[in-house]
Amino acid sequence: MSEEVPLRDQILEISRHLLYEEGYKSLSMRKIAKKADVSATSIYLYFESKDHLLHTLIEESVEDLSRFIESKALPKADSIERFKAITKSYVEFGLQNPEKYEIIYKVRSDSMARYPKEKFRKARRAYELLVKTIEESVDQGLMEVDQPVVAAYSIWAQLHGVVSVVLNKRLDSRIDREQFIEESIEHVVQGFLIRTTVL
Amino acid sequence: MSEEVPLRDQILEISRHLLYEEGYKSLSMRKIAKKADVSATSIYLYFESKDHLLHTLIEESVEDLSRFIESKALPKADSIERFKAITKSYVEFGLQNPEKYEIIYKVRSDSMARYPKEKFRKARRAYELLVKTIEESVDQGLMEVDQPVVAAYSIWAQLHGVVSVVLNKRLDSRIDREQFIEESIEHVVQGFLIRTTVL
């Protein structure tokens, strides 16, 4: 009764998994089909083409990421709190949903050329939230930032670097994972706050 | 007379280029061969397999990165200067040698499973240099860092995020590239220096 998972969702789930485990290059319609225990043809009942399937995967992942960040950040009234929530939840999402996170950053670049521009814009909801939050903090004199847009991008990039290193398991064995994450976020964040407390 | 470029090197050069231009998935022995104007079979005279060719490519790129950083950093006697030189040259290398840089980070993850562990260690020369430099700075009371190993990794990751965002041309159009790079490095670096000057 409860195992009534629609094939379409199953396909997405399996694709996501295979993509993560074996990489983009080795993802094939047939492999997906075999794992789902259906014929390769059946996939085409739900997705026009491999490209469409991949785009759906990207879209879904981006949407999830955006929603997750919003769910954590929007409730915070205080702009700095919101800022921290964004950075923290971004990393959190990446680490807890490695399959989805990697799709956003790895598949996208390969399948990008054919990815519809309109959907592309949607993808930036969370980023725009970060920009707005920085602007607000600046207005309130809590941050000193030349160009919020640049700062946001820089933060984005740095956080991505952190997540990506952890996910790729390139962590030095001498390093404690949790500590690394904690400290990295802290560093990224602190770099942008005004250090009134220093004195 | 001067155009006597060994085929082996030509193959590596072409592979690097194709890899960057068309992505890992679409790199094929045949395409390499056609570009080099030799038979596909000939590649096998110099490389056991496609995997070996890719590994050579990775190795070479890592070596170049290490050497470049060393050439910029080792001459600096002052540990902070050396620290700055490392971060700056890391980004510089990435932006000036996108083909090599991408091989390190993109191909590696796909081809990783089969990448020999021993070669893997070599790859970290520049990273170890960073660790040592941080330790030195800490000893000299110029940095306040709990675990140099963690800090180094965090820096590494953040810088990678910055380079990767720029290379993937995912820069927001409202953002000036040079400014973004400059500020990002600055932020990463400043986050680790002791702010004696603040007062």
Added chain:
Amino acid sequence: MSEEVPLRDQILEISRHLLYEEGYKSLSMRKIAKKADVSATSIYLYFESKDHLLHTLIEESVEDLSRFIESKALPKADSIERFKAITKSYVEFGLQNPEKYEIIYKVRSDSMARYPKEKFRKARRAYELLVKTIEESVDQGLMEVDQPVVAAYSIWAQLHGVVSVVLNKRLDSRIDREQFIEESIEHVVQGFLIRTTVL
């Protein structure tokens, strides 16, 4: 009210069109279904198989051709007039109903092996009329023909050649279409009439 076109007829119409526009090879049940805005399965409610559908198409076209020729030729009491009417209407039909004409000659040969013999005979009504008309003309001393059956076939073949060349747009650009048709028919016809007027 007036747009109540039975699905069966719609399917035939669409098939005919697709066949003409995109060729036999690319005609598929799915494409037909999509154009008719029904499911592919629905076609099977009216036609046992693709072969049956094609055979229906052939049959229909042959029937139309026969009827058209009969409508033009049968009213003519004079045998020579009837003869001319047959040749003229044959070409006319081909040029005005290219979709149907091509089905008769192009699809048939491909789908032939499986085309039921009995239906095959029906197809020759117009041809038999031509034979009879020639026989009548011979009896009346207006034509000099050894074997009406052979002559009829020869005429048939030549006319087909003419129509087919025009339909395939293989006409030399230096040639006026109408003139070509006119003259070709004239030649075919004149070749069989007794040239009493020559003297």
Added chain:
Amino acid sequence: MSEEVPLRDQILEISRHLLYEEGYKSLSMRKIAKKADVSATSIYLYFESKDHLLHTLIEESVEDLSRFIESKALPKADSIERFKAITKSYVEFGLQNPEKYEIIYKVRSDSMARYPKEKFRKARRAYELLVKTIEESVDQGLMEVDQPVVAAYSIWAQLHGVVSVVLNKRLDSRIDREQFIEESIEHVVQGFLIRTTVL
């Protein structure tokens, strides 16, 4: 020793045969390969694509047809003799080389769109010869023809009709094949000669 037939030629031969026997639609690289007892991949060593293979086939057939007609017609000094030789050899070629003849007329129309224009021109060598021959006959007062170009095309078309009917085995069982051919050519030819002898 003597069975040293190059694979390339074998493939062409087999393709020609399959094309004739089973039609354009059912011709597949796999079937060709199987008949040649090689892997499907091997075909690609000799032909870039299926299209290229088909084009080669067309080209070859057209060339053979042209050469055959030229070999029969060019030696004739007398223009009427040459005219007759052209018509006769055209039909002869079609009947003796049905596989090649059908390729010219059947495959061409399907594969046409992609058939290079330049090669297309070559295809008309024999037709141009017919035009020239008619012009010469007209100049010598042996033929009365308004536009040689139109006449040539008409003849071409009619002959094609004749050959095509015979090849498609659509001949009425009451008809003697040889007689049909003979009489049809005769009719086509006579239609264009000046009937000085009639009186």
Added chain:
DNA sequence: AATGAATGAGTGTTCATTCAT
């Protein structure tokens, strides 16, 4: 040092058709 010939496995995709509803 280099190649031409060959291949088995695999790719994304289309097809006619069936079956349960």
Added chain:
DNA sequence: TATGAATGAACACTCATTCAT
């Protein structure tokens, strides 16, 4: 009368690799 779900077979084509020369 109509359909959605499903499939096995086939398609053109690409791939990394081998082997004899």
